[in-house]
Amino acid sequence: MDISEVVKRSGVPASTLRYYEEKGLIRSVGRRGLHRVFNGSVLERLALIALGRTAGFSLDEIAPMLGKEGQPEIDRKMLSEKADELDKSIKQLTAMRDGLRHAAECSAPSHMECPKFRRLMGLAAVGAIGEPSRKKPGKKTQALKKKSSLE
Amino acid sequence: MDISEVVKRSGVPASTLRYYEEKGLIRSVGRRGLHRVFNGSVLERLALIALGRTAGFSLDEIAPMLGKEGQPEIDRKMLSEKADELDKSIKQLTAMRDGLRHAAECSAPSHMECPKFRRLMGLAAVGAIGEPSRKKPGKKTQALKKKSSLE
DNA sequence: CTACAACTTCAAGTCGACTTGAGGTCAAGG
DNA sequence: CCTTGACCTCAAGTCGACTTGAAGTTGTAG
Numbered sequence: 001m002d003i004s005e006v007v008k009r010s011g012v013p014a015s016t017l018r019y020y021e022e023k024g025l026i027r028s029v030g031r032r033g034l035h036r037v038f039n040g041s042v043l044e045r046l047a048l049i050a051l052g053r054t055a056g057f058s059l060d061e062i063a064p065m066l067g068k069e070g071q072p073e074i075d076r077k078m079l080s081e082k083a084d085e086l087d088k089s090i091k092q093l094t095a096m097r098d099g100l101r102h103a104a105e106c107s108a109p110s111h112m113e114c115p116k117f118r119r120l121m122g123l124a125a126v127g128a129i130g131e132p133s134r135k136k137p138g139k140k141t142q143a144l145k146k147k148s149s150l151e
Numbered sequence: 152m153d154i155s156e157v158v159k160r161s162g163v164p165a166s167t168l169r170y171y172e173e174k175g176l177i178r179s180v181g182r183r184g185l186h187r188v189f190n191g192s193v194l195e196r197l198a199l200i201a202l203g204r205t206a207g208f209s210l211d212e213i214a215p216m217l218g219k220e221g222q223p224e225i226d227r228k229m230l231s232e233k234a235d236e237l238d239k240s241i242k243q244l245t246a247m248r249d250g251l252r253h254a255a256e257c258s259a260p261s262h263m264e265c266p267k268f269r270r271l272m273g274l275a276a277v278g279a280i281g282e283p284s285r286k287k288p289g290k291k292t293q294a295l296k297k298k299s300s301l302e
Numbered sequence: 303c304t305a306c307a308a309c310t311t312c313a314a315g316t317c318g319a320c321t322t323g324a325g326g327t328c329a330a331g332g
Numbered sequence: 333c334c335t336t337g338a339c340c341t342c343a344a345g346t347c348g349a350c351t352t353g354a355a356g357t358t359g360t361a362g
Binding site: 184 | 338340341
């Protein structure tokens, strides 16, 4: 497989593939001239990387999970730690979602007069709800077909 | 109030306060010499900003929500859109968390042999689970360990 | 054989929300 | 009055994960 084939089959841009290779996350099996040649296993690795990223691991954390060239070596403890972390995020987001939902429908003339809203504000101010999470405008996300209408 | 007082009462670093002022998110009521002077309402604004950030709004999105100098002007539609967005994230994270939890306990010798794990991988690869969200090691988050108050 | 699209390398740019550092000013306590 | 440390400004740096661009090379269709 050449790089364009990998791009086609994985959806990962060539620039990213080169970047991943440079970081040691994937490997090309050789070159044909200058051109990289990959074998099919790279697709599995890429899927694993995508999974790791989705779970919230950084590339540097993911690197060691990808075994040398056979099975991945994933530390189960790390997985459950991450699961706990996600669980915390979920609780935070849920609180936030419910708060927003309420605020959106609240009959108070101004949000500042809604006690629930003020309470939420207070919690955020003290950091009790947790730091914001950043999301990318990523293409994959748009692939899900949803694009917020505010530019 | 001088800036150090605001720092003390809000927990927001002075550098951030200057940055927020520069971006038009907060205002100082004047100067004493060179030194900024704030009044108490800035604390409420900061709380509002924190809330917005936690909800996942960018500073640029938050700016217009903060009314000129009175009540905030928050578009309720925007709130419920954000709530929907959060809801989606929550579902994704939940799927992820459960998948990780399973993988952590799965008896398969290698994760690659666990069908659930492979399925999760496949979904992430296609972007069906959504993009990763970045989190900071934030000090605020560690400052407060009571998240039980969120229900 | 030749054109040329597709590949290559390497450096630098991007994005958001801040932080950091250098160098300067000044209000207040002694 | 003098010191000092809190404050100021402005430019540049940071972080992670990539993307972009310039400039050069090459496999391959025609």
